[in-house]
Amino acid sequence: MTISIGNDHAGPDYKFEIIKHLEAKGYTVNNYGTDSTDSVDYPDFVHPVAKDVNDAKVDFGILICGSANGVAMTANKYQNVRAGICWMNEITELTRQHNNANIICIPARYTSIPQALKMVDTFLNTEFEGGRHKNRIDKIPLSC
Template sequence: MALNIAIGGDHAGYTYKDMLKAVLEELGHRVQDFGPHSGASVDYPDHVHPLAEAVEKKEADFGILICGSGNGVAITANKHRGIRAALCWLPELAQLAREHNDANVLCIPARFVSEEVAREMVRLFLSTGFEGGRHQTRVDKISGC
């Protein structure tokens, strides 16, 4: 099934963003690129906030954010009430983020994972469903403040 994917990040994640964008398009997904559009230094919130808003408004099914450590994009995305952004560096974490946390944004630390691991995390993140049940109760409590 083709999904609408929002992708973005910062200059440290630029090459991974473009690589993952190509992979997603090859898989038949529609991709909205929130930038950056070069490796020049940028302020990641300028790209993260519009992406998070698109996911919140259901204009995108999922978001993928890439920066050097993954921390900046995850922290920024999680400021949005409807976002559950998960910083992942192993495929198993990406899978669990979907199964247990119903994460809707995958955050990738480009300086700490290989391109192969990044591709596998994206594949698992997009193909894994939320388990619900006891996890739903917990997810419902996330935006309680």
């Protein structure tokens, strides 16, 4: 499985731990995030991840910023992206089961690194339920 990850200045520590965790499981990780806590513009790190997911170059994406709102808003501009903000494991599971999210957005200022690692595992291991949920997600992209 191949995963792209990106982060702004709120998330380097999270990113490093997540990459280490995923690589230990045998995943390939494309790192587009900053390694510094110096202030940066999060869209610069979101676009490469969202483009990889949108173009099916990777299986999933992971985005990290302070609240996860900015990265989710940016990623969701892409036609084939469904980026969900996850701050607890139950939300993460539902984001995959009901919304078939393909990018998890983690709020570094509101979760711990152990929580983030658990959410990443849940995200990658939870299947989309389909059924009535498929009809709903098919209506998300604009067709103009």
